[in-house]
Amino acid sequence: MSIPRGFALITGASAGIGETFARQLAQAGHPLVLCARRRDRLEALAADLSQKVRCEIVVADLEAPDSAERLAEELERRGIEVGYLVNNAGYGVPGEFLSKDWQVHQRSLQLMLTGVCELSWRLLPGMRQRGFGRVINVASLAGHLPGSAGHTLYAAIKSFLIKFSQSLALENETHGVKVMALCPGFTYSEFHDVTGTRGQVSKMPSYMWMTAEDVVRDGLRAIERGEIVHINGRLNRMIARLFAWLPSGLALRLIRKQSKNFRKL
Structure with missing residues (x-):
């Protein structure tokens, strides 16, 4: 893992893969900025990890159109330089595309696509100026597969993140900045509870699953090796x-x- 240079900012840090990133980066000595909507969880996590590293929390609704700008402004106000950005916040919208109001889809696009692009755009200049940076965009195995019925935008967004990460990696490789799309498959976390698919996916064989700890550990090693797209698990x-x-x-x-085994229609 890289020598800590600047803070590690993790979105969606209150649970699952995001929380695991926080724990493993703290173990490696990275000071943290933990960002999510649930203040109670962020405070509990920060209280635990502050025994190892400095922890800042930013409670933010990243579905808001101006959230990336406000987050960047808050970091500047606190004098925080980000050297490690983990764009992790996300979820799947269950059901067919037309079964949800457009505002539901719009919020998911803001959180997982537009917001990721804008936050990267706002933080990359500082990384390039300092000659060091790491950006991990948490994508998915779904981004490598054909689109399925249900959760209509999820695979499309993750596919976008893969291509976006590839382009960013090539544009920034001469500036000391590494960019990677991390593509886990089925991972033990709250994700399937939020999307209402726990019943379906619990029937899948255990060998299809990975722990969040293994996913994150694998990913942190992969970005230091210079991988641009990393799919977790053989x-x-x-x-x-x-x-x-x-x-x-x-x-x-x-x-x-x-798709009926892992998508809710």
Whole structure:
């Protein structure tokens, strides 16, 4: 893992993969900025980790259109320089596209797509100026597979994050800044409880699952190796390669058949 230079800012830090990033980065000595909506959870996590490193919390609703600008302004007000950005906050919107009001989709796009781009745009100049930075965009194995029915925007957003990360990595590699899309598959966290798919995914075999601890540890090592896109787990990498090789029509038919196992319609 990199030598700590500046704070590590983690969005969606109150649970799951985000909380695990916070714990592992703190263990490595990185001072933290923990950002999420749930103040009580952030305060509890900060109280725990402040025994190891300095912890700042920023309670923010990253679904708000001006949230990235306000977050960057708050960091500047506190004199915080970010050397490690983990764009982790996100969720899936269950059901078919037309089953939800547009405002629901708009909020998810702001949180996981527009906000990620803007926050990266606002923090990258400082990283480049200081000659050091790490940006991890938490994408998904879903971004490597054909789109499925249900959670309509989720795979599309994650696919965007993969391409976005590739471009950013190439643009910033001569400035001491590494950028990576982290692509976990099924991970033990609150994600499936939030999306209402816990019943479906709990029927999937245990070998399909990884712990958040393994996902994060694997990802932190991968970015230091210079990987730009990292898929967690050998099985998930095999799945991605299989779908890349398959004719698109056949791949889509397989997803159509299997999507009921992990998507809520």
